[in-house]
Amino acid sequence: MQADSLPGKPADLLSAAAKVAAARGWRVRDKSSRRLEINTNPTMGSLGETVKVIVENDPSVPGSCIVKVSSTARFQALDFGRTGDNVSAVLAGMREIANGSGPSAPPPPAQADAKFCANCGARMSRNAAYCPSCGEAQGG
Numbered sequence: 239m240q241a242d243s244l245p246g247k248p249a250d251l252l253s254a255a256a257k258v259a260a261a262r263g264w265r266v267r268d269k270s271s272r273r274l275e276i277n278t279n280p281t282m283g284s285l286g287e288t289v290k291v292i293v294e295n296d297p298s299v300p301g302s303c304i305v306k307v308s309s310t311a312r313f314q315a316l317d318f319g320r321t322g323d324n325v326s327a328v329l330a331g332m333r334e335i336a337n338g339s340g341p342s343a344p345p346p347p348a349q350a351d352a353k354f355c356a357n358c359g360a361r362m363s364r365n366a367a368y369c370p371s372c373g374e375a376q377g378g
């Protein structure tokens with residue numbers, strides 16, 4: 239099992255997991271508000287497996303969840319289909335989506351109708367003649 243703390247609500251993180259599964263052509267088998275199960279496709283070396291994603295609120299980081307990803311071979315008796323690769327792939331994909339849409343997004347560009355005082359750096363309206371903070375005359 240692998241675990242990580244990712245920014246977002248449980249529902250957001252589970253939908254991220256569903257997106258990762260869909261991108262790989264895997265089927266989401268079961269979904270609840272805190273849990274998601276994915277059936278991976280059989281490949282040459284594997285009969286397929288069930289990747290289980292569980293999210294819990296992270297008590298130490300508000301707005302984040304602890305995501306646990308584990309894997310179970312589809313056929314327990316033939317336990318050779320299990321690979322850590324799919325667990326890593328699901329967690330890495332979720333991490334990418336969670337961080338891409340999270341609070342690390344770049345701030346919006348400064349408004350075009352503002353300028354900054356060359357003397358003290360205070361923000362003011364573009365047509366101000368004097369700085370409201372230090373009184374310096376403003377050109378432009």
Ligand SMILES: [Zn+2]
Pocket residue numbers: 355356357358359360369370371372373374
């Ligand atoms: Zn100023």
